[in-house]
Amino acid sequence: MASVALKDVSKVYADGTHAVHSLDLEIEDGEFVVLVGPSGCGKTTVLRMVGGLEEISAGELTIGDRVANALGPRERDIAMVFQNYALYPHMSVFENIAFPLRAQRANRAEVKQRVESTARLLGLEKHLRRKPRNLSGGQRQRVAMGRALIRQPEVFLMDEPLSNLDANLRSEMRGEIIKLQRELGVTTIYVTHDQVEAMTMGNRIAVLRDGLLQQEGRPQDLYQEPDNLFVARFIGSPPMNLFRAVLQVADGKVVCRLHGDELVLPEGYLDRRAALGRYVGREVAVGVRPEHLRDARIAPEHPRLRGEALLVETLGAERQVHLRLPAAAVLTQEVLDVVRDFDAPAVEELRAAGDDRQAEAIARFDADAEAAVGDTVELGLVAEKLRFFDLDSGASIK
């Protein structure tokens, strides 16, 4: 196993596209790091640069103790699982898995023994003679994993390996990949644009946007303490709710003035958040996770806000209430970039509405909470969990 270090790594394509900007990222031996971000953010380019499939324009890549910039893919001792698996269609499952060993000119008996043990590990023993086209999506995915595993490489690279599977299979395979990685302890870089995968799989997450690293750290840290509006909005499902508010101080208390309502924060709030003091009198973006928007009848101790229920989704264990808040929406470029990733046409619509657009939010209520469409819902906001962001820079105010 080996560590991987990217120092000031950039990628500029021949047409001038700057895909990755001065990326610094260290992946420790045996660590599982997830690169996440919307389409076109440069995450696959980073992976391909580590794999030797893309030249590094500037900076230094180290795998183990070797500088790998000039090494070809076969000299890097890495294995890669591709998004569409790239199984050789003319070869059987056995031959696909055996391919890396044959390239190493391993002897027949060893190839047979290792392919069979890898197939056993992945539950593919019965399919060894079949061609990839006769396998289900999940089985193909396993074959691709097998081909990567068999060589016992220093580093695993995985490029959205689950994106072609249906939801059930995806969650099953997610578990299997995590288990395998823990068992084998191979350093793994995993690319995805599904933030649920990012949250559940990695020891660490690195969020990219337009080729720039936005934040990296443990999944929980990114969720709770996002560095900027982009990470706040990208990590979490449903995402962090955002609205605009002007900060004011009245009678020693911080008041967030919204359009038509106000949110009074507890006394001494500014003492615990010194940086927020500089924003008094200015407009900021306020962020709150859906689980920190409570039903005020059940949790009366929190600062309150009124919202109008637009949609109520009953999910068994909880109810997700979609609300319109008496505040303006946050439509900065960071937020629009996240929206664009899953609903591109909506971006124009949001942009057209401009500052007049009211903020919408999703609250996670208990399953027995009462809320119906059209109701005015009294919300309790967990003050300690509120996050504040600079509207100009998008940076978190900590």
Place this chain on the structure above:
Amino acid sequence: MGLFRYTIRTFGRELALILIAAIWWVPFYFLITVSLKPADELYTNPSGLPSHVEFSNFSSAWEGVGGVTLGDALKSSAIITAGSIAALIVIGSLCAYAIARREGRISTGLYALFVFGIIIPFQLGLIPIYVTMRKVGLAGTYPGTILLYTGLLMPLAVFLYTGFVRRLPRDYEEAAYVDGASRLRTFIRVVFPLLRPVTATVAMLATVIIWNDFFIQVIFLSGSPRLTLPVAVYSFVGQYASQWNLVFAAVIITILPLLAFYVFAQRQLIKGFSGGVKS
């Protein structure tokens, strides 16, 4: 989308189409019936069925003329065709792979040159080629003729292979590199097998062209003992101008191997034209 109903009108339309298609069978009808007729029926009953089947026409035709049997000619045609096709496939696929995968002016220029090669009539260079080949002792030999056909058909082969490789996802090659394979191993083990449909197309087209070609073979092989089938049949016409049953029998012997090959490779041929690899 409405359901398809088979009516009398459909039947009529089908019958008409079958009858029109049958026109293409007329030459085959004459070819087969005449080749099986005894010599005395050639003029008394030219278009009817033979009164009795004369298989000896085939054995007489097989004897050939001028000491070259149809068997010898078949061997020469097979060596020249197979040799040229092997060279076209090996060189053409490698060359196209380099052109398709290497970006830049050199590969674009090379590709343009090959396309240009398809357009230019080779007859323009015939005399210098002939003179040169005689000088270096390649005229009238198998290697010389194979070299000539390989050169003449290479633009077509490269054109077809390049188009196919460009549509081939790079993922397979990248997977092979990451799996530790060298460039050559990747080409031999991964890329070349995926080119099977277009390889069949190149082989098929080249076979039809080389096997049936008369012009080059009569110029470059006449006077040598390595006569090919078209040249041998041509000599036949000269010698047995009145015995069309023997000539037709020789023609059938000539086209049978090709027909068999065509039937065998038809599916691959269609795949090659439509392109694409299914994983």
